[in-house]
Amino acid sequence: MSFGAFSSGTSYQLQSYGFGSGGSNTASGSTYHLQGSLGEQASGSSSGTTYAANNGSIQAEQLNIPAAPTLSNGGGTYYNQLTCVVHTSGNPSDATYAIAINTTNNFSSTNYIQADGTIGASAVYQTYSAWGGSGGFQIVGLTSSTTYYVKAAAMEGQFTNTELSTSSNSGSTVAPTLSFSLSPGSSNLSSITPGTVATSSNITLNFSTNGASGGSVYIKGVHAGFYSTSQSYLVSAVSADLSSQSQGFGIQASSPSQTSGGPLTLVSPFNGTGNVVGAESTSFLQILTSSAALAGGSATANVKVKVTGTAPAVSDYAETFTFIASASF
Numbered sequence: 001m002s003f004g005a006f007s008s009g010t011s012y013q014l015q016s017y018g019f020g021s022g023g024s025n026t027a028s029g030s031t032y033h034l035q036g037s038l039g040e041q042a043s044g045s046s047s048g049t050t051y052a053a054n055n056g057s058i059q060a061e062q063l064n065i066p067a068a069p070t071l072s073n074g075g076g077t078y079y080n081q082l083t084c085v086v087h088t089s090g091n092p093s094d095a096t097y098a099i100a101i102n103t104t105n106n107f108s109s110t111n112y113i114q115a116d117g118t119i120g121a122s123a124v125y126q127t128y129s130a131w132g133g134s135g136g137f138q139i140v141g142l143t144s145s146t147t148y149y150v151k152a153a154a155m156e157g158q159f160t161n162t163e164l165s166t167s168s169n170s171g172s173t174v175a176p177t178l179s180f181s182l183s184p185g186s187s188n189l190s191s192i193t194p195g196t197v198a199t200s201s202n203i204t205l206n207f208s209t210n211g212a213s214g215g216s217v218y219i220k221g222v223h224a225g226f227y228s229t230s231q232s233y234l235v236s237a238v239s240a241d242l243s244s245q246s247q248g249f250g251i252q253a254s255s256p257s258q259t260s261g262g263p264l265t266l267v268s269p270f271n272g273t274g275n276v277v278g279a280e281s282t283s284f285l286q287i288l289t290s291s292a293a294l295a296g297g298s299a300t301a302n303v304k305v306k307v308t309g310t311a312p313a314v315s316d317y318a319e320t321f322t323f324i325a326s327a328s329f
Contacts, residue, residue, distance in 0.1 A: 063154040064089045065162045069099055070136075071150055071171025075260075077210040077293060079144040079329070082171045084113070085136035086152060088128050095156045096125035100164055101139070105149050107168070113139055113150075125155050147172040178215065179208045180325035187302060192317070194309040197242045197275045200302045205253075205288060207264065207297040211327035214262070214290035219270075221280040222320045225249050226305050231312040235305060237279035239269040242306045249305045249319070250277025253287055259296025265289055266299065277304050284324065 067087040074083060086097050099113040100123070114120045115130075117140045131137055142148065149168040155161035187200040209215045226235040226249040238248035252272050256264040267286045269278030278285075288299055303319070 062160055063091045063095055063156055063162050065165055066091065066097060066152045066154045068165045068167055068169040069150045069152050071139075071148065071169055073171055073173065076174060077295070078142075079174050079176045079210055080142050080212065081117075081138045081140045082142060082148060082173065083136050084131075084139050084150065085134065086128055086131045089154075091154050092156060094127070095154050096127050097131060098123040098125045098153045098155070099131075100151045100153070102149050103146060105168055105170070107149070107151065107164070117141075123153070142173050144173050145175045174210070176327070176329050177208070177210045178325060178327045179206070180217065180323075181206045182323060189303075189305065192305060192307055194307055194311065197304055197306045199304050202300040202302050205299050205301060205323070207288060207290075207299075207325055208295050209290075209325075209327035210293045211329045212293060213328035214292045214294065215325060215327035216267075216286050216290070217288040217323060217325045218284040219251070219280060219287045219321055219323050220282060220284045221322075222282065224280060224282050226303075226317045226319055228312055228314050228317050230314055230316050233312050235307055235311065235317070237281070239277065239279040241272075242275040242277060242304055245306060247306055247308045247311065248277070249303065251280055251287070251301060251303055252277050253299050253301040256288065256299040257297070258290075258294045261292055261294035262290045262297060264294055264297040264299060270301070275304060280319075280321070284322075287323075 066089040069087060070085045072083045072085075074081075084099065086099065088095065100107065100110045101113055101119060102108075102110055111119045111121060112123045114124050115126060117138050119139070119141065139148070147170055149170045151164040151168045153162050153164045183204045183206065185203075187203050189198050189200045192198045205217055207215070207217055221237070223234060225237045227233070235247055235249045237250055238245060239250065240248060242248050242250070251270050253266045253270045254273075256266055258264050265288070267289055270287045272278065287301070288297075290297065305317075
């Protein structure tokens with residue numbers, strides 16, 4: 001006598017199944033929603049390295065599992081952020097997406113991208129357009145010289161959310177950079193005639209940084225003017241048009257440019273034209289600045305001097321400048 005048997009035929013056998021009314025049941029509370037269905041085959045799932053499929057009417061409500069978002073590093077210059085682009089993978093326009101992020105590819109501990117681009121513990125679902133559409137958005141507050149991995153899940157209302165994408169994409173931040181140089185290391189005046197403005201040869205200032213808020217170049221002098229050691233005589237630094245001065249010494253910067261980013265700009269009082277110069281000091285003063293990261297930044301600078309006929313006629317007039325550069329990371 002047999003009390004139970006698996007349903008089978010010559011070409012199949014159902015190892016696990018149940019019978020029911022064929023209806024469905026839902027329940028909810030202040031903190032949960034539950035949907036169930038009776039009369040469906042149990043353990044009906046299959047998966048591979050690039051897909052996962054589950055049988056039944058409830059599973060059919062779910063969206064397509066989205067492909068992993070794409071990460072990129074702004075031409076290889078980002079040290080604390082990455083650009084992220086979500087992929088819809090054929091889901092409806094009102095679908096929303098959550099993005100998981102980790103520094104290891106096994107996602108053993110998962111955080112999520114928040115609406116403001118930072119990283120947090122809770123999943124945040126937003127539409128494709130809210131995540132920046134085809135242009136993507138910036139994940140911010142990242143660690144330099146680090147590789148990050150991302151996955152995505154999709155949702156369109158209750159009971160439709162998918163698992164995270166089965167594969168991940170990665171992107172890496174770089175180290176903070178700052179580059180500064182002078183060429184050549186000195187500038188000369190061939191001769192100085194009383195009552196006439198003399199201009200030195202140019203030096204080139206080269207400045208680049210991937211600092212998110214750019215950076216600046218500063219200058220200071222030893223004497224705050226053009227000084228003769230043998231005569232203990234100083235032609236004082238001034239911020240003025242030397243054409244209308246009887247005597248004075250100053251610096252003029254010009255021709256700021258950059259390969260990308262920036263822009264690099266001149267800072268007053270060193271941004272004069274003609275014979276307008278800025279007074280250097282024995283304290284550091286800003287001469288060049290940029291409010292954003294830049295590559296290939298450069299500018300030129302020279303000194304101008306005018307003396308009276310009573311100034312000692314000696315050949316040891318000089319000033320020593322110190323330049324420094326800083327970046328805002």
